[in-house]
Amino acid sequence: MPGSVTFERHDDVALLRLDNPPVNGLSFAMRAALGERVAQALADEAVKAIVIAGADRMFCGGADIREFSAPPPPGAAHLPAILDEIEASPKPVVAAIHGVAAGGGMEVALACHVRLAAPGTRLGLPEVTLGILPGAGGTQRMPRLIGIEKALDVIVGGKLHPVEKALALGFVDECVEGDLVETAIARARRLAADGAPLRRASKLTEHLEAALGRPEIFDDFRKKMAKRARGFDAPYACVDCVETTLTMPYAEALKNERAVFHRLRESDQSAAQRHAFFAEREVAKIPDVPKATPVRSIASAGVVGCGTMGGGIAMSIANAGLPVTVLESSPEALDRGMAIIRRNYAATVSKGRLSQAQMDARLARITPTLDDADLGAADVVIEAVFEELPLKKEVFARLDLVCKPEAILATNTSTLDVDAIAAATSRPERVIGTHFFSPANVMKLMENVRGARTSPETIATVMKLSKKLGKVGVLVGVCDGFVGNRMLYAYRRQADFLLEEGALPEQIDRVIYDFGLPMGPYQMADLAGLDVSWRVRKAQAPNRPAHLRYSPIADRICEQGRYGQKTGAGWYRYEEGSRLPIPDPAIHELIANVSAELGIERRAISDDEIIPRCLYPLVNEGAKILDEGLALRAGDIDVIWMHGYGFPRYRGGPMFWADLVGLRTIYDTMSRLHDEHGEWLAPAPLLKRLAEQGKGFREVD
Ligand SMILES: NC(=O)c1ccc[n+]([C@@H]2O[C@H](COP(=O)([O-])OP(=O)(O)OC[C@H]3O[C@@H](n4cnc5c(N)ncnc54)[C@H](O)[C@@H]3O)[C@@H](O)[C@H]2O)c1
Structure with a gap:
């Protein structure tokens, strides 16, 4: 029966099986x-002995996260107490683990006296990734079982480990090749017959004693994780709880762990991280592209243009194990592009993150060419040439001639009209945008841009390709900047x-960084290069509406040949060979001159003014995008911002964050800013509607 724990007697051994498809989650009923x-x-x-196993696909995937949003029902079973009972059992208890043991499921296994696992099993404590911690003894049993430092890695790392690694770390006792449950039953029976003392994790002291004289372990670990954990509460709470293994008696530490668990579970951060988790899964759901939509298999790919993006895209494809042919327009450009790819791989090898053999295998999958005909067999071709519409149209017309009729033709354009590009081919239903983010071999986001005629099959195939490349594909519609950059412009x-x-670049950058983004807009601009957007602005200048406010500062900086890091100066200045942005009095003067020219009297801008002024308009633009149907869900926009721009996951993305701030507050502020600063800040109709109804973006269908 689903949602139960079955009880089977095998002579003198009781076999308890967790049975709650699909992941045997520990719902209230299961506990x-x-x-x-x-x-x-x-x-x-x-x-005489007990075996705990899982039914069907796995041992246990952990708690049922959906239950976190509501308070537990009265009299709900208390998992830590049940696990204490399992551990204290005078009858041996053996965990027979297959598939996955994660979170609460792993904690059940930790309470058993022996852990046997099948080959291919993955185990771990991923709670931290949801903004919580293992709250059923995990922070106490794991360190006693495997040692403090290893336990910190497992708990704060939040990864699922392959059984071999778990065995080496010591939280699995044996990997069983044969019949797992039979072996576990035999082992349990033998333990009962031997009558030898049982190994109870909470009673182990050896590792704690070894750590007693080294309290610095914890601060060292905090320092080590500081960069990655910046802004997150849960990783620090995990370390604090593990630290109590040395400072509190077990029972007290367990109580403390539970209290911290509850505090984290109720926090905005955990709500945000849970939202992120579900939103990442939801992006795959596209109403008019149902699951049953046929998907073309992609066995080989082509890339046109081996510049910054094309090179990174080719690497992503090769990294995923697919052969890729890269087409360039000249031998020099091809050599340059391939040399950069080789250099990037070599850098990863020298950091020890890739073996030489892996590098060679990946490079061998990339075939450089100058001949269009070499793309004839590719199942998908991704174009990443210069951002010029006539050029892209010409490239697509040529691709249409040489590529097999069923091949998908994708463009990496960041601003151009996908429909205009598709119109240059005889197969607009097989044309789509695949907007990668720079560096394309690292950044996980792909905005997959649906043109007016893109077919469901093309969409389904490219969404699957995103997954195959280890990326998060989010379907968006055609508009200037698509979803992410359009919102970025507003901010x-x-x-x-x-x-x-009256503000200065370094002030705005600091406030945005402190909010949790990896960098502010000016450091980001210097990193990306200022010249490309300058060229776009110049092209757009004749059509710029005169009544809309326009800041000439960025143009003035470009006019001085300051294009960012690559020229040693941009919004900041840079010392030779360094990427450290140094505030530049020349830029301060340039900005002050612009203020004077525009007749603006500079005033002190408080830090508190910066977030509403910059990020509410970003959210406002998101509301317009949602209303225009260019993103399917507010959660999709959040995924775009978390994976494309580093919006902090503990804030759940801009739309989730906006719901927490309250749309009434955002609407009222936007209305006031609109009165004070003009047209750009007009509140979006959807924002107004939701604010008036007291609703959030999460409630938009
Ligand atoms: N750089 C970014 O951060 C970024 C991010 C997302 C999307 N994009 C988009 O990706 C595309 C490429 O941008 P990039 O930054 O890689 O530019 P880039 O200038 O670094 O590279 C473009 C490459 O295309 C090659 N090329 C030009 N014409 C060609 C042709 N006819 N056939 C084959 N190759 C040709 C050039 O030789 C050059 O190597 C643009 O559409 C851009 O808007 C860029």
Whole structure:
């Protein structure tokens, strides 16, 4: 029966099986059932030993996260107490683990006296990734079992480890090749017959004693994780709880762990991280592209243009194990592009993150060419030539001639009209945008841009390709900048206006960094290079509406040949060979001159003014995008911002964050800013509607 723990007697051994498809999640009902079955086995005199196993696909995937949003029902079974009972059992308890043991499931296994696992099993404590911690003894049993430092890695790392690694670390006792459950039953029976003392993790002291004289372990670990854990509460709470193994008696530490678990579970950060988890899964759901949509198999790919993006895209494809042919327009450009690819791989090898053999295998999958015909067999071709519409149209017309009729033709354009590019071919239904982010071999986001005629099959195939490349593909519609950059423009524009009104780049960058983004807009611009967007702005200048405020600061900086890091100067200056941005008095003067020219009296801008002024307009633009149907869900926008721009996961993305701030607050502020600073800040109709209804973006269908 689903949602239960079954009880089977195998002579004198009780076999308890967690049975709650699809992952045997520990819902309230399952916890109660586990408690009852354990009690039954303990009370049954004919039972001498117990085996706990999982039904079907796995041992246990952990708690049911969906239950976190509501308070537990009255009298709900308390997992830590059940696990204490399992551990204290005088009858040996053996965990027979297959598939996955994660989170609460892993904690069940930790409470058993022996852990046997099948080959291919993955095990770990990923709670931290959801903004919580292992709250059923995990922070106490794991360190006692495998040692403090290893336990910190397992708990704060939050990864699922292959069984071999778990065995080496010591939280699996044996990997069983044969029949797992039979072996576990035999082992349990033998333990009962031997009557030898049982190994109870909470009673182990050896590792704690070894760490007693070294309290610095914890601060060292905090320092080590500081960069990656910046802004997150849960990793620090995990370390604090592991530290109590040395400072509190077990029972007290367990109580403390539970209290911290509850605090984290109720926190905005955990809600945000849970939202992120579900939103990442939801992006795959496309209403008019149902699961049954046929998907073309992609066995080989082509890339056109081996520049910054094309090179990174080719690497991503090769990294995923697919052969890729890279087409360039000249031998020099091809050599240059391939040399950069080789250099990038070599850098990863020298950091020890890739073996030489892996590098060679990946490089061998990339075939450089100058001949269009070599793309004839590719199942998908991704174009990444210069951002010029006539050029892209010409490239697509040529591809249409040489590529097999069923091949998908994708463009990596960041601003151009995918429909106009598709119109240059005889197969617009097989044309789509695949907007990668730089560096394309690292960044996980792909905005997959659906043109007016893109077919469901093409969409389904490219969404699957994103997955195959280890990326998160989010389907978006055609508009200027698509979803991410269109919102970025709205934020950057206001940042520039704040400069005219009195702020400095380093102040805005600091506030945005402290909010949790990896860098502010000006450091980001210097990193990306200022010249490309300058060229775009110049091209757009004749059509710029005169009534809309426009800041000339960025143009003035470019006019001085300051294009960012690559020229040693941009919004900041850089010392030779360094990427450290240094505030530059020349830029301060340039900004002050612009303010004076525009007749703006500079004033002190408080840090508190910067987030609403920059990020509310970003959210406002997101509301317009949602209303225009260019993103399917607010959660899709959040995924774009977390994976494409480093919006902090503990804030759940801009739309989730906006819901937490309250759309009423954002709407009222936007209305006021609109009155004070003009047209760009007009509140989006959807924002107004939701604010008036007291709703959030999560409630938009
Ligand atoms: N750089 C970014 O951060 C970024 C991010 C997302 C999307 N994009 C988009 O990706 C595309 C490429 O940008 P990039 O930054 O890699 O530019 P890039 O200038 O680094 O590379 C473009 C490459 O295309 C090659 N090329 C030009 N014409 C060609 C042709 N007819 N046939 C084959 N190759 C040709 C050039 O030799 C050059 O190597 C653009 O559409 C751009 O808007 C860029």
